[in-house]
Amino acid sequence: MTLSATDLLGLCAHFMLLSLLAVGGAITTASDMHRYLVVEHGWIGDAQFTASIAIAQAAPGPNVLFVAVLGWNVAGPLGALATMTGTLLPSTLLTLYTTRWAAQRRETRGVRAFTTGMAPLTLGLLLATGWILAEPFLREPGSRWGTLALVGVTVAVMLRSRLSPMWLVALGALVGVLGGV
Amino acid sequence: MTEGDDAPLQAPHSATDLFVSFTRLALQGFGGVLAVAQVELVERKRWLAREQFVEMLSISQVLPGPNIVNLALMLGDRHFGWRGAVAALGGLMLVPLLIVLALTLVYARFSDVPQVAGALRGMGAVAAGLVISTALKLVGTLRSNRMGRALCAAVALATFVAIAVFRVPLVWVIAGLGSLAVALAWMRLGS
Numbered sequence: 001m002t003l004s005a006t007d008l009l010g011l012c013a014h015f016m017l018l019s020l021l022a023v024g025g026a027i028t029t030a031s032d033m034h035r036y037l038v039v040e041h042g043w044i045g046d047a048q049f050t051a052s053i054a055i056a057q058a059a060p061g062p063n064v065l066f067v068a069v070l071g072w073n074v075a076g077p078l079g080a081l082a083t084m085t086g087t088l089l090p091s092t093l094l095t096l097y098t099t100r101w102a103a104q105r106r107e108t109r110g111v112r113a114f115t116t117g118m119a120p121l122t123l124g125l126l127l128a129t130g131w132i133l134a135e136p137f138l139r140e141p142g143s144r145w146g147t148l149a150l151v152g153v154t155v156a157v158m159l160r161s162r163l164s165p166m167w168l169v170a171l172g173a174l175v176g177v178l179g180g181v
Numbered sequence: 182m183t184e185g186d187d188a189p190l191q192a193p194h195s196a197t198d199l200f201v202s203f204t205r206l207a208l209q210g211f212g213g214v215l216a217v218a219q220v221e222l223v224e225r226k227r228w229l230a231r232e233q234f235v236e237m238l239s240i241s242q243v244l245p246g247p248n249i250v251n252l253a254l255m256l257g258d259r260h261f262g263w264r265g266a267v268a269a270l271g272g273l274m275l276v277p278l279l280i281v282l283a284l285t286l287v288y289a290r291f292s293d294v295p296q297v298a299g300a301l302r303g304m305g306a307v308a309a310g311l312v313i314s315t316a317l318k319l320v321g322t323l324r325s326n327r328m329g330r331a332l333c334a335a336v337a338l339a340t341f342v343a344i345a346v347f348r349v350p351l352v353w354v355i356a357g358l359g360s361l362a363v364a365l366a367w368m369r370l371g372s
Binding site for chain 1 (some may be wrong): 207208209210214240241244245246247248249250251254255258263266270273274276277278280281282284285288292295296298299300301302303304305306307308309310311312313314315316317318319320322323326327328332333334336337338339340341344345348350351352354355358359362363364365366367369370371
């Protein structure tokens with residue numbers, strides 16, 4: 001798909017806004033990326049959205065790279081550039097400028113109120129993101145039980161062992177190849 | 182070679198050293214890099230003491246952006262200023278970005294093959310499980326939260342419902358629920 005320059009700038013601007021809201025990592029804003037890219041603009045479909053995140057999880061490196069895959073699927077190299085610049089630039093500048101500031105004021109009431117108040121919100125966001133990733137599969141009767149089983153096994157293994165997530169991603173791929181989901 | 186946590190601290194030799202080290206670290210991280218970062222930076226390189234790692238991570242968590250990205254920026258900035266920050270970030274992102282885009286192209290060509298589509302669905306389900314388990318692992322940190330368990334549960338639940346059920350844009354959730362939660366925390370911390 002080709003996007004107009006205006007659409008690309010809008011895409012970049014929206015990801016810049018999300019970059020500054022992504023307390024707890026870019027994945028916490030994935031639900032809003034879904035709303036913007038799939039629901040509002042219809043640039044990519046549900047399956048492609050979830051596949052983008054799965055590809056980034058399957059590859060080595062920071063999970064934030066799913067943002068580049070999303071951009072690529074929307075509008076090729078320029079799309080990837082727009083989403084990656086949008087995601088990284090604002091938070092990077094903010095981090096560099098505030099690191100020393102925050103380090104000196106870690107014990108003040110304002111900073112502590114921020115961390116204390118935002119912690120449960122961040123967890124709620126993570127859970128919502130997990131739900132939004134699984135929900136399209138759960139809606140289809142054909143993949144419902146396989147998905148539930150894989151999510152359950154993943155959660156159980158991650159909470160009980162220190163196994164690298166890499167092996168679970170491989171297990172998911174294997175189950176998928178064999179037609180389990 | 183695994184060194185103990187008590188070995189004397191080291192420093193990166195150059196911005197290039199930062200770039201190469203963060204590339205190595207990123208390439209080992211499937212499904213997230215933070216666990217690998219702890220092993221590499223604290224145990225193998227000795228660039229950070231365990232306490233310093235935790236301290237940087239807690240500041241990273243307050244700031245927007247992925248924790249590992251913020252951590253790389255802070256560590257790079259501490260040693261070589263802007264050059265160090267750019268080198269560490271570049272090391273973390275550049276090679277993995279090329280790999281992930283290559284995989285995307287391969288996937289686009291073979292997405293019609295049922296097995297490939299199935300593999301991606303399976304990995305998607307695991308990805309959902311990984312995100313959920315990360316959230317569950319972090320639930321323990323709320324125990325020491327000064328807002329108290331009931332209020333924390335209420336904020337987390339309200340956030341989940343707003344985003345997952347009503348699909349409210351994140352910016353409104355943070356502006357509304359976020360401000361409310363921070364204000365409540367401010368009052369609790371004062372009493």
